[in-house]
Amino acid sequence: MRRIAALLALALLASCSRPLPPGVTELVYASPYPPSHPFSRADRRWIDFVEKRSGGSLLIRPIWSGALLSSDMSMEEIRHGVADIGLITPIYSRGGTHLLRTQTGFYSGADTIESQLALYHCMAGAVPEFARELAGLKVLAVQGGVLPGILTRNRRVEHLADLKGLRIRAPTELLPILQALGADPVDLPMGEVYSALAKGVIDGVVAPPDTLRSLHFAEVTRYFFELRIPRGAYPGRAMDLEAWNALDPSQRETLTEGIGVWEQALAEENRAAAAAGEQAGRGVIVNSPADPAEQARFEALYLREAKQTARSLEQYGIDGMNAYRVARESLVARNRVKCGGHP
Numbered sequence: 001m002r003r004i005a006a007l008l009a010l011a012l013l014a015s016c017s018r019p020l021p022p023g024v025t026e027l028v029y030a031s032p033y034p035p036s037h038p039f040s041r042a043d044r045r046w047i048d049f050v051e052k053r054s055g056g057s058l059l060i061r062p063i064w065s066g067a068l069l070s071s072d073m074s075m076e077e078i079r080h081g082v083a084d085i086g087l088i089t090p091i092y093s094r095g096g097t098h099l100l101r102t103q104t105g106f107y108s109g110a111d112t113i114e115s116q117l118a119l120y121h122c123m124a125g126a127v128p129e130f131a132r133e134l135a136g137l138k139v140l141a142v143q144g145g146v147l148p149g150i151l152t153r154n155r156r157v158e159h160l161a162d163l164k165g166l167r168i169r170a171p172t173e174l175l176p177i178l179q180a181l182g183a184d185p186v187d188l189p190m191g192e193v194y195s196a197l198a199k200g201v202i203d204g205v206v207a208p209p210d211t212l213r214s215l216h217f218a219e220v221t222r223y224f225f226e227l228r229i230p231r232g233a234y235p236g237r238a239m240d241l242e243a244w245n246a247l248d249p250s251q252r253e254t255l256t257e258g259i260g261v262w263e264q265a266l267a268e269e270n271r272a273a274a275a276a277g278e279q280a281g282r283g284v285i286v287n288s289p290a291d292p293a294e295q296a297r298f299e300a301l302y303l304r305e306a307k308q309t310a311r312s313l314e315q316y317g318i319d320g321m322n323a324y325r326v327a328r329e330s331l332v333a334r335n336r337v338k339c340g341g342h343p
Contacts, residue, residue, distance in 0.1 A: 046237075149228070173306070
């Protein structure tokens with residue numbers, strides 16, 4: 001029913017559109033986020049760049065707030081032309097993205113957004129399975145993010161041992177690690193976390209500082225454990241490959257130039273949102289730094305789980321250990337990523 005509704009919405013939009021001048025192509029961009037969200041602000045910067053750089057031959061019509069795309073089927077919806085370009089979330093996809101989901105757990109040491117993107121491109125360039133899972137799509141931006149910590153409601157976490165017994169919302173790759181530390185982790189859609197925190201259904205959430213403002217978590221949490229939890233990059237914006245091939249060469253060149261523009265805009269808006277979140281939490285949230293020895297212990301658990309998960313991909317015919325090795329060999333030092341020995 002959701003697919004039918006999206007197609008009907010697209011048909012309605014098409015019927016209401018005005019005829020375009022000769023030589024002008026309009027592309028529909030779809031996002032599940034409202035225009036005020038940091039991701040959408042980055043999207044708008046990319047839209048402005050594309051329209052200006054193309055000399056008006058490309059027009060982008062944004063459709064915000066999930067009117068066309070879903071989070072768990074966004075890649076398939078783009079492949080089927082529900083929108084020309086869209087925000088995709090392979091980490092939430094229902095199937096066909098085993099490696100794209102798993103590789104987000106290989107990023108220990110990639111502490112900046114730029115190093116996360118560089119590490120993703122290293123793996124994607126060396127491991128053919130990335131391209132296979134993205135078949136039918138032209139990736140227009142890879143997305144990283146500010147490192148998260150752990151926000152809690154009523155119990156202050158100052159040591160890893162304090163996590164014992166806490167029900168924590170966390171991304172999939174962190175569930176076994178938090179279980180090993182005695183927590184009770186759950187994989188809950190982020191849109192449901194505010195309510196779950198407010199009602200006491202969960203005790204905390206793995207989240208970056210921007211959520212204190214963007215998701216209003218400062219209203220329902222009191223403590224922030226500054227454990228530096230690694231996070232990965234993944235393809236975040238993509239275009240239907242058929243729509244890409246239908247463009248003329250100059251239009252494709254403009255969108256290719258736009259990849260760097262979009263990735264930089266996402267990084268800058270992410271950092272600005274994190275700063276705004278920290279400001280929103282000032283005087284409200286109590287921060288607790290993580291002891292260096294405990295930080296090292298957490299990262300050791302993270303890498304152990306990453307290797308086990310990489311091996312588990314063999315059941316799908318995927319050499320996950322190849323991607324894991326590329327990641328660890330490429331990340332030669334914190335924030336310095338090399339592919340094949342070249343910076």
